[in-house]
Amino acid sequence: MCFLSVLLLTAAIGVLLLSMTTTIAALNISADERRELSTDLTLWQKKFGNDDHVRTVTASANVTHNALLGRLKAAKDKLPALRAANPYATFSHLTKFALLTDKEFAQFASEASPGVLPSPGHLASAARLNRSAPVGGVIVDTVDWTTPPSCVPPVQYKGKCASNWAIAAAAAVSTTHCLATSEIINLSAQLTTSCAYPGGPDGCQGAGIAQDAMRWLVSQSKSLCAESAIPYTSGGTGSAPFCSDNTKCAGTISLRAGPIMTMNGEDALARQLQLQPVVAYVTTLNNVWKMYTGGIVSWCPPTVYVDQAMLVVGYGTEAVDDGTKSVGFFKVRNAWGTDWGERGHIRLQRGLNRETGTCKLAMYLAYSVLPSSRRSDATAGAIPHTPTMTTRGERAPTTQPTIDVEGA
Incomplete structure (x- = not known):
């Protein structure tokens, strides 16, 4: 033989x-x-x-x-x-x-390539962000930007396309515009997936970075399309179509969203969440995320890299152990559909590691600066955009998160 x-x-x-x-x-x-x-x-x-x-x-x-x-x-x-x-x-x-x-599961979830994100040391520190902290520097007890009526676009399902980076970016910039103008918009995640890297790799191949996509969206402020004009189709096909001519949407949206800022740390994240939702990267390639159904996650397996962008939409506390203990958490919106986790969200424990956060949530953070008329100005001492302070049980206005004051 x-x-x-x-x-x-x-x-x-x-x-x-x-x-x-x-x-x-x-x-x-x-x-x-x-x-x-x-x-x-x-x-x-x-x-x-x-x-x-x-x-x-x-x-x-x-x-x-x-x-x-x-x-x-x-x-x-x-x-x-x-x-x-x-x-x-x-x-x-x-x-x-x-x-x-x-x-x-890794083929579905993995997106960020190792080494493409900046070192946390190059990002803004919590101390830097404290200059513009709302409410006189007080960190309130609870913030939830998803309470209806909300500026945050609905939960999406990325499907067979590695587009969490584009979905998170479009949602973040859409929300910033809504907070600045009271106009609810939902920028096209498909347009972002296909066009944020002109001439670059297919947007479904996981090579995109949310911060880059946010910068691209802000740079296209006069010619952006809404989800209704260019709906998301890559989830079914697994590939991003050629970048369409978005000039057909010129004039339909006059985007108001400022430059993209980056930072790291749980304290910085909590303070910025009082102004707006924040994009973050997390590590999801593990059984914790694969089998999660609800509650507050305290631990992810150790790993060097993050792999997926998501939108942090709030934080709060929950009584556990028959009410004898209170556990803090950040509320994170995923793009794995509403039939995953808590209707598309996961809560990650807050306070275990203030520098990196649970599942590395606080290492790579980004947001679009609210236009000057709607954000705090430390130099002038004015805070034009201060989230409404409410006692527990009160409904917040349309463009504000639901917020509880600590001790209320």
Whole structure:
């Protein structure tokens, strides 16, 4: 037998053994556990089986029923460790991404390339931001920019396109404009994905940076399109179409949003959130994000890099341990759809590491400066745009977040 034939036979045997191992692992369970897993799998398929990304992954991998049972069991076995590391959060083996392998999930979630973001040391410090802190420097107890009616655009689902960077950027700049003018807009995430890097890589390949996209949006202030004019389609196709001629939208939106500022640190983030939502990068390539369903996350596995841009939309506290303890958190809006997490959001514990934040939330922060008529001016001592201070239970005006004063 020639060497090539032996090599091919060896490879075939290896594939067969791997397949047998997967099947045996799925079948090496009691009849009761198999029935329970089968019931769970049916529930999962009913809820997420029509999701374009999930269907594409499982179809391309030619995953058998037994293999899916094996994946489901593996996910379920991870729950105790996740709950022990995050006592204030909830997790499930029946989330949208729970049955994806680590490699499959990374293909969906990974965006930022290592080394493309600036060193945190080059970003503005908390002390620098304190110059323009609203409310006389007081950090209020609770801020939530998503309370209806809200300036923040709806939660989106990025689908098969690695476009979190564009979605977060468009949402942030849209919100800044709304806060400055009281005009609610929703800038096109598709336009941002396709056009922020003219002549550059496909916007769905994960090479985009939210800060760059925000700068591009501000530079195009007289010719931007709304989501209704150029709707998001890359989530279904997995690729960004050629940049369309956005001059057709000229005059429809006269954007009011200032330069893009960067900073880092939890204190800086909390103070800026009293003025507006803030773009942040986080680390999501782990089982915490894959299987999260609600509550406050305290821990992510250690890693050097962040991988995805999101919009921080508030912060607050929650009573835990039967009301004997209060835990602070930041509320973060993802772009994985409303059927992930807390209707598209995750809460990350605040105060564990004020420099980097939980899951590195506070390392890379960016916002578009509110126009001078709507932001605080430390030099003049005036604060034209001060978030409304409310006692608990009061409704805030349209263009202001819901805010509670500490001790109210």
